[in-house]
Amino acid sequence: MPKMYGIAAGVFLMTGGQALAHTHLASSSPAEGGVLAADAKELTFIFDGLMKEATCNAADASGKAVAVLGQAQVDREKVHVPVTGKFAAGAYAMTCHYKGVDGHEMNATVKFTVAN
Numbered sequence: 001m002p003k004m005y006g007i008a009a010g011v012f013l014m015t016g017g018q019a020l021a022h023t024h025l026a027s028s029s030p031a032e033g034g035v036l037a038a039d040a041k042e043l044t045f046i047f048d049g050l051m052k053e054a055t056c057n058a059a060d061a062s063g064k065a066v067a068v069l070g071q072a073q074v075d076r077e078k079v080h081v082p083v084t085g086k087f088a089a090g091a092y093a094m095t096c097h098y099k100g101v102d103g104h105e106m107n108a109t110v111k112f113t114v115a116n
C-alpha cells in the first residue's frame with residue numbers, strides 16, 4: 001500500500017508540473033470585451049511564453065465562422081492575425097488553436113465588438 005501511494009503522489013506531481021508549464025494568453029488587442037476599429041489591419045495575441053504555431057478563426061455572435069482573417073503569424077510570444085476581409089458591425093469571438101513551446105495544444109478565445 002505505501003508503494004501505491006507513492007506512485008499516485010508521483011503522477012500528481014508530474015501533471016502539476018506540466019500544468020504550470022502551459023502557455024496561456026496574457027493580453028490581446030483588442031482586449032477581452034474590447035472594441036476593434038472597423039479599419040483595423042490586424043489582431044494580436046500575446047502569450048506568457050514562446051509560441052510554436054497558431055491557427056486563428058473568427059466567429060460572429062451566433063457562432064458562425066466569418067472569413068475575415070488571414071493566416072496567423074507567430075513571432076516569439078506574439079501571434080499576429082491579419083484582417084483580410086471586412087468585419088460587419090457586431091459582436092465576435094476570435095479563437096486561436098495554438099501550440100506553446102512545451103508542445104501542448106490549447107485554445108484561447110477573445111470576444112470583442114466591431115462598431116462601424
Ligand SMILES: [Cu+2]
Nearest residue numbers: 021022102104
Ligand atoms: Cu503545457
